[in-house]
Amino acid sequence: DTGVSQDPRHKITKRGQNVTFRCDPISEHNRLYWYRQTLGQGPEFLTYFQNEAQLEKSRLLSDRFSAERPKGSFSTLEIQRTEQGDSAMYLCASSLAPSGGNTIYFGEGSWLTVV
Amino acid sequence: QQPVQSPQAVILREGEDAVINCSSSKALYSVHWYRQKHGEAPVFLMILLKGGEQKGHEKISASFNEKKQQSSLYLTASQLSYSGTYFCGTEGVGSGNTGKLIFGQGTTLQVKP
Numbered sequence: 001d002t003g004v005s006q007d008p009r010h011k012i013t014k015r016g017q018n019v020t021f022r023c024d025p026i027s028e029h030n031r032l033y034w035y036r037q038t039l040g041q042g043p044e045f046l047t048y049f050q051n052e053a054q055l056e057k058s059r060l061l062s063d064r065f066s067a068e069r070p071k072g073s074f075s076t077l078e079i080q081r082t083e084q085g086d087s088a089m090y091l092c093a094s095s096l097a098p099s100g101g102n103t104i105y106f107g108e109g110s111w112l113t114v115v
Numbered sequence: 116q117q118p119v120q121s122p123q124a125v126i127l128r129e130g131e132d133a134v135i136n137c138s139s140s141k142a143l144y145s146v147h148w149y150r151q152k153h154g155e156a157p158v159f160l161m162i163l164l165k166g167g168e169q170k171g172h173e174k175i176s177a178s179f180n181e182k183k184q185q186s187s188l189y190l191t192a193s194q195l196s197y198s199g200t201y202f203c204g205t206e207g208v209g210s211g212n213t214g215k216l217i218f219g220q221g222t223t224l225q226v227k228p
Contacts, residue, residue, distance in 0.1 A: 004156075033214055042117075042202045042218025043157065056215060091156065095214050102212050104147065104204075106156040 002026060004107030006092050012113045013082055020078045021110045025094030032075050033104065034067055035091040036060070043091055043106075049075060050097070082114045116141055118205045120219035127226045132191050135222045137203030139184040146179055146186040147204040147216055150197075157202060161188065165208070193226045200224070 005024045013019050025032045031050050035043035046065070047057045051072040061067075064082075069075040079086055089109040095102050118139040125133055137146060145164045149157035163179035163186055176189045190197055200223050204216030 031214055040221075042204070042221055043216075045215050045217070048214060056213070093214075097214065098212060102145070102214050103159055103162055104214050104216070105159060106149075108156045 004092055004094050004105055006090075006107040006110045008110060009108060010111045010113075012115060015084060015114055016081055018078065018080045019082060019112060020076055021090055021092075021112075023075045023077070023092030023107060025073070025075070025092070026096075026105055029094035029096050029105075030072070031095045031097045031102075032069055033093040033095075034075070034077050035093065035106075037089045037091055037109070038087075046077075079112070082112075084114045087112055087114045116207075117217055118203055118219040120201075120203060120222045122222060123220070124223040125225070127193050127197075127224065129195060129226055129228055130192055131226075132189070133193060133224060135188045135190070135201050135203075135224070137186045137188070137205070137219055139205050139207075141184065142208040143179075143181065143184050143186075143205050144208045144210065144212065145206045146177075147206070148175075148177060148186075148188050149202045149204065150199045151202060151221075152199040160201075190224070193224075195226050195228065198224055198226045 033048040034046040037043045049069040064080045067077045091109045093106045095104045148161040151157040161177045179186045200221040204218045
């Protein structure tokens with residue numbers, strides 16, 4: 001399977017703990033995105049990379065959130081000192097740009113539950 | 116500036132058609148349509164670009180009215196597999212081709228036998 005893969009798929013953590021999610025984009029895709037989705041809502045943009053450069057971060061991304069893409073391939077999203085409000089599905093997506101239309105493909109998501 | 120989708124929910128019988136609308140208050144560069152089933156990733160269906168180019172799915176079509184900042188997704192001869200939540204994701208002219216999408220609240224489609 002050459003789609004976007006995310007790990008872990010599910011994570012339950014206690015409030016205050018740190019968690020890290022990993023995303024492997026579609027091979028050769030130079031753009032990688034992180035979105036967050038809560039139940040009943042559409043995905044919300046968090047940040048994106050082109051190769052290893054983080055080009056934009058949403059205001060939703062507090063200082064407790066950090067994302068990296070050190071070699072322009074996989075990416076990690078770390079949440080420090082988790083809060084109950086962080087409970088959501090964290091979606092990774094990738095695309096090949098520039099290309100007509102910039103089709104964005106999503107991974108299966110990483111569900112986070114903070115208890 | 117979240118786009119507004121309508122209807123919020125629709126129930127169909129197999130073989131019936133449906134239209135889902137997406138309306139934005141700002142000038143759009145592109146509109147992306149996705150279908151998501153419960154607990155799964157959003158699956159790409161269709162992308163519409165400013166200037167009229169359209170790419171997407173075989174049995175699903177869409178329109179993009181740039182002047183009105185509106186897009187509609189047309190599902191014809193619906194199948195049970197069409198059930199799910201449909202999201203439009205919009206990209207403003209200012210964001211052009213970055214992939215920074217703002218999604219609507221979704222339209223839940225249920226197809227019954």
